[in-house]
Amino acid sequence: MREKKEVIKHSAAIHIQNDITLVQRRAWNVLLANAYDDLPVKDVYRMLVHDLAQVMEFDSKNEAYLKEALEALVGCKVKWNLLEKDREIEWGVTTLLAQAKIRNGVCTYAYSPELRTRLHNPRMYARISLSMQNKFNSKHAQALWELCVDYLNDTKNYGETPFIPLDSYRVLMGIAEDM
Secondary structure (H helix, E strand, C coil): CCCCCEEEEEHHHHCCCCCCCHHHHHHHHHHHHHHHHHCCCCCEEEEEHHHHHHHHCCCCCCHHHHHHHHHHHHHCEEECCCCCCCCCCCCCEEECCCEEEEECCEEEEECCHHHHHHHCCCCCEEEEECCHHHHCCCHHHHHHHHHHHHCEECCCCEECCCCCCHHHHHHHHCCCCCC
16 A cells, blocks of 8 residues: 555545545545556455554554544535536445444454445546645645546646535535534
């Protein structure tokens, strides 16, 4: 895992409601990078907690907080493709992680079958730098950065996000309706 510098993240997994913390989003990206190559052939994935914390640049002494983050990812319902980038109208809901456990310093986790299928080899995706994500100090900044990276055309080195209605923007950024 240490040699992986980025994760290929499906656009629909970027265009989600942002009800997760910065640490949870970082952890999810690192876990996805770790599992990515095995998504079509495995149901369960493993990663050393030490490696997870190191890639996230997370204080590995606070394992209780990391466990809370994983627990929240299992409980976080997500609706995908809020901006309908793929021009398909489909309603669906799942959780970011189907399960997670830590035993003897090893984090074992799984995705729902629907999410596993969507995550591997997507038509529309962004390359999320695992080191760059650690530079952000707020969940809003990271969510906005991922959204912008998703609309960046690498070959043209140019990108432009579509017009985003305020209500959709609030959902994407995790901002309350009254803000």
